[in-house]
Amino acid sequence: MATIHRLYPGRPQEVALEGTYLAHRVHELGTPASPFVYANFVCSLDGRIALHDPITGASRLPEGLTSGHDFRLLMELQAQADCVITHAGYMRAIEAGRLDDILQVGIRQEARDLAEWRRDNGLSPQPAIVIASGSLDFTIPASLAQHGQRVFIAAGKASLPDKAQRFREQGYEVIIAGEDKSVVGGPLTRALGERGFRSLFLLAGPRMLETMLRDGVLSRLYLTMVHRLIGGQVFHSLIGGPELGSAGRLRLSSLFFDPAGAEHVGQWFAQFEPINRE
Numbered sequence: 001m002a003t004i005h006r007l008y009p010g011r012p013q014e015v016a017l018e019g020t021y022l023a024h025r026v027h028e029l030g031t032p033a034s035p036f037v038y039a040n041f042v043c044s045l046d047g048r049i050a051l052h053d054p055i056t057g058a059s060r061l062p063e064g065l066t067s068g069h070d071f072r073l074l075m076e077l078q079a080q081a082d083c084v085i086t087h088a089g090y091m092r093a094i095e096a097g098r099l100d101d102i103l104q105v106g107i108r109q110e111a112r113d114l115a116e117w118r119r120d121n122g123l124s125p126q127p128a129i130v131i132a133s134g135s136l137d138f139t140i141p142a143s144l145a146q147h148g149q150r151v152f153i154a155a156g157k158a159s160l161p162d163k164a165q166r167f168r169e170q171g172y173e174v175i176i177a178g179e180d181k182s183v184v185g186g187p188l189t190r191a192l193g194e195r196g197f198r199s200l201f202l203l204a205g206p207r208m209l210e211t212m213l214r215d216g217v218l219s220r221l222y223l224t225m226v227h228r229l230i231g232g233q234v235f236h237s238l239i240g241g242p243e244l245g246s247a248g249r250l251r252l253s254s255l256f257f258d259p260a261g262a263e264h265v266g267q268w269f270a271q272f273e274p275i276n277r278e
Helices: 068-079 088-096 109-120 142-146 161-169 185-194 206-214
Strands: 003-008 013-016 036-044 050-052 083-087 128-132 151-155 173-176 199-202 220-226 250-258 267-274
Touching: 036 068, 036 206, 068 109, 068 220, 068 267, 083 088, 083 185, 083 206, 088 128, 128 185, 151 161, 151 185, 161 173, 173 185, 185 206, 199 206
Parallel strands: 036 199, 036 220, 083 128, 083 199, 128 151, 151 173
Antiparallel strands: 003 013, 003 250, 220 267, 250 267
């Protein structure tokens, strides 16, 4: 069984990797009136989360940035969500075969236990999926219907109405969250709470993280920091917009060290709480 080292809080201690994030009981921390919104990212020491591919024009994960240990913890976070918020870019990447479809819990052999965990903890077999998009230019993966997942489309008021109507005609509910094309974190969180969701997991990119922070609705940030430098002239980091100011203040609440990350490079598993929510 894989182990990692808990560095903070408390005295340093070796603990089992599996179950580390399940122990946080994230699914119990929110209510429909105040959903618990949490995100997970992995980055390098120089802050890269993705690189621009000049051939395809799309973003790609740098080699050596992800590992089996990091993926296990990501799946534990996803297993605790009754709703997963993702984005159109991920839908297009799935369709093009650039990224794997990981929108279901407990489907992979190494994660069968998480399907049982959801059953034991009173959650639906699979989380609902929210696809945020300003362009509404994407195809919904067939896996969502195959696994009986509820699907919502989130868009801004200025998104093309004909595209929104096509999704409605296909039986999907379209949530308007924002005055422009972009989806805004506060209105989206409130709309999902009104639909009964309590735990919202961001399986999305920097824009969604940024809007959740600016609107003061992000509850927790999980961050894996891989001990390597990536470089690259065109890249993405956690935040790409204007300065966040006080909305970007975070406090460390837990830290784990994994000496056996990707390619035997160590990594930290950190948990941060936005200070403006206290």
